[in-house]
Amino acid sequence: MPQSPLIVIGASAGGIPALQKLCSQLPPDFPAPILIVQHLQADHPSLLPEILGRSGPLPTRHPQHGEALQSGVIYLAPPNHHLLVEPGYVAVTKGPKENRSRPSIDALFRSAAYLYGPQAIGVVLTGMLDDGSSGLYNIKRRGGIAIVQDPLDAEFDSMPRSALEAVDVDYVVPLIDLAPLLNGLVRNMHEGRETNVMNDEELQRLEIEVGIAQQDSALKLGVTKLGVPSLLTCPECHGVLVQIKEGKTMRYRCHTGHAYTGNVLLSEVSKSVEDKAYQMLRAMEEEAILLRTLGEQCKEAGQLDQAQALFTKADEVLTTSESIRDLALGQERLSVEKVVQATADD
16 A cells, blocks of 8 residues: 555636646645546646646646656546556556546546555536545544545535535545645655555445446446446446445446436436436327328328328327427426425425
8 A cells, every 4th residue: 555645636616717727736745646637628728737737836737547646746537537546556548437527536436446445535516416425434434534625615516415425434524625735634644644444345345346446346346246237337338236235325327337316316317307308298299290191191091080080190199299398398407406406395
């Protein structure tokens, strides 16, 4: 296990200005590598290295797979790739998406927890939903340090609040205090710091999930051993999801490797209801169009009774489709926060 500290940071919505502020406050002699996952659009080039590089004194870049880790360098996850840490170097992979995202904050944090243990420092910043909570939980269980941006200070407080609910964190700080905190921690972390409380079963699960992010076969690694089969299917590949109990929370992963927190899975399932409603609406409207087309053909052929029957049936189909239209228009993409807020408002 490496004896030098490593910092891993995760951010999503509102993350770019937060990272700019953090980078501007880091000293030029910062004595540890920093790896960052900022959720990005998969199909667009990222200017994040240039943006953050102009904000502070540390070199900032999208690393190549296998690039050596260096203190005082900021490594950013490239679009549509996971960023992981390996012994002495950075891994850039295209393992299965987690929470519909690649890069995944959880994937980076788990790799740091597995390899660095007590020398890992994980930081969850502003963002929606709860990517990062599982990874931060693993960092804490392996004896590392867990830091969360104060939700009251975050532009989007969902990720920080989720992390606070899932993890017994060490520090909750506003953004302005984060750089001094990190600088002090890495300069004062003593070698041999061992506070790991992860049991053998947890460590095996962590090893499997890190391997999945590294592009190894989830099925061969033993993904089905991570938990019990659920009655739910993966929104991405429709494989059966294994239910994984982790601390206070429940997560899900399918045998091809896609992973979801319960909150993200709820969002995806509720979205699929709207998608399916529009598919049904489309099919019913196509049915009505075809009935009318056939009716017009019968009318032109002088088959008036048949034509009227087809026209009547088309009208019935369109009338029925209105309820499906109402379902599609009224369906919203749910999250735990939305449901709780709606209940509170009632």
